Amino acid sequence: MTWRSFFRAARTMIGDMFRMRADKANGRIMLVGAGFVFIFGAVIVRLATFAIMPPPVSERYVAGNTVGVARPDIVDRNGLLLATDIKTYSAFAEPRNILDADEATELLTAVLPDLNARELREKLSTKKGFVWIKREMTPKQRAEVHRLGIPGVGFLPENKRVYPNGPVGAHILGFANVDNQGIAGIEKYIDNQGLKDLAGLGFANSAADLKPVKLSLDLRATHAVRDELVKGMAHFKAKAAAAMIMDVNTGEVIALTSLPDYDPNNPVDALEKDRINRMMVGVYEMGSTFKALTTAMALDSGKVNINSSFDARGGLHYGRFTIRDYHGTNRVLTVPEIFLHSSNIGTARMALAIGVEGHKAFLRKMGQLTRMQTELPESAAPIVPARWGELNTMTIAFGHGLAVAPIQATAAVAALVNGGKLMAPTFLKRTEEEAANVGKQVVSPQTSEAMRYIMRLNGYKGSARKSLVQGYYVGGKTGTAEKVIGGRYARNRLFTTFMSVAPANKPKYLFLTIYDEPQGLPETYGYATAAWNSGVTTGKIIARVAPLLGLPPIFEEPRNPFPNMVRLGAWGTR
Secondary structure: HHHHHHHHHHHHHHHHHHHHHHHHHHHHHHHHHHHHHHHHHHHHHHHHHHHHOOHHHHHHHHHHHHHOOOOOOOEOOOOEEEEEEEEEEEEEEOOOOOOOHHHHHHHHHHHHOOHHHHHHHHHHHHOOOEEEEEEOOOHHHHHHHHHHOOOOOEEEEEEEEOOOOOOOOHHHEEEEOOOOOHHHHHEEEEEEEEOOOOOOOOOOOOOOHOOOOOEEOOOHHHHHHHHHHOOOOHHOOEEEEEEEEEEEEOOOOEEEEEEOOOOOOHHHHHHHHHOOOOOOOEEEEEEHHHHHHHHHHHHOOOOOOOEEEEEEEOOOEEEEEOOOOOOOOEEEEHHHHHHHHHOOHHHHHHHHHHHHHHHHHHHHHOOOOOOOHHHHHHOOOOOOOOOOHHHHHHHHHOOOOOEEEEEHHHHHHHHHOOOOOOOOOEEEEOHHHHHHHEEEEOOHHHHHHHHHHHHHHHHOOOOOHHHHHOOOEEEEEEEEEEEEOOOOEEEEEEEEEEEEOOOOOOEEEEEEEEEEEOOOOOHHOOOHHHHHHHHHHHHHHHHHHOOOOOOOOOOOOOOOOHHHHHHHHHHHOO
8 A cells, every 4th residue: 555545544433423513513503502402491391380370379379469459548528537547467377387386286276376276277287388377467566476487477467447536437338358359348348439549459559659548428417326326226225227418409418327237447347237228228118207208299280289278187088008207297288288288188199180101200319219429339229119009109208108218318318308309329429510510400490499398397397307407498297107016107106207407507417326226215205206306317417517518507597498389379378
């Protein structure tokens, strides 16, 4: 072999070796590259899964509560605080990280004795990633648990709802649960309207970051109403009671109390069946206060005028039924006299003059035949006769046979005295200009003047005298209804009502007080009718809250307060 052939063979062999190594290197590079592609692909797929598929409920729950769901403050019409959030902490555990469930249970129950040891041990013995130990801890409790130093136990900041005025306004405010979710009242309205933090996603960390919800309530007036009602309910030994104040020109509810009530800071009592909001959820036969609606219907129809008269002698017979007056005059009465003497016979005859269909149409227009809608989610539909004939019209005319929520009747009577405009009641602050846009004319201004005159007449000559407060030109109407027990009216179980307007010549506020089964007392000569209890309490409420609400006293009789009544020569003006 020559040297030339030798070098040629060597060069060929070396070249083959380098090509083989290059091929192997390229293979390794491709293998490493494929590995990186697989890893990054897996990461991308996992990220896409997290974006599309939500995490488990428990993890999502913890994440949401890491910041806490903030709720806006609730304030009264004057900016006084009714509800707010405070920061608190809750203890949680990650059972999969608990080393000894028995020891952890023993340590935790030693510093938190209200915990159920068996239930806690069961929680800590699972393989879950998250369980609650105790919600809304005090700072002292948190410090004691922290001092234990148990691995797998931690704390989450949360917002706790507090109500600084206790039970005052409870049925309006409602309450929030341990997760700071609105359960009832305005609190539930806030959730339904989306006025709180968006599901705890961190857009608002505290109530201070949210616009306060301003209510129509006056805290001072509400406290005074509740105080008088608590005393009255005890004095008259009533089963339950309620009272409210409404601005007749705006439909704003200025105060509302329903007893028995509860403390929203500890709302366990709210579950008791007697803790309902009787103004909204209870439906009752309103008794003679309904005569105001019947009188207004008759006057507004044009078939009856202020000087019309009706026979109230004897009884009004219909088949086997006879309608009688509680304190009969046994004579022909004018329209104002029928109201003054609370004549069932005269009121029934007025309703018959309008007719069944006209009566139903008027009550429907006045909002008495459908469920009342307000910001509060709790409300009840009226109980309307399935078959409505002449006898129904006769009894409904004086407040028997149709059961409505008291706030419905209040809104209707407010329309009768404010110039004739019906507006849905509101628990949010509303101006008179805003109210004018939502008001609906339901009776004429002339009819409204007639009703103010008649109610004032009853205020100083009739059954409303016991609510008369010197200086406030009060007018009103009592109502006493026998409760239906077992399908029959029970004479000794009464539902009493008193509606009062002040001042009667130019109304600003309408007051309503109701008692459920008040008892007769020696001082009332054994009577338990409305004038002796609801009327008395309403007078005390007016005397106490009128100065708070800025209602100026009238020291001299208004000059010609009802000009149309004088011009027509109405009974009582001559």
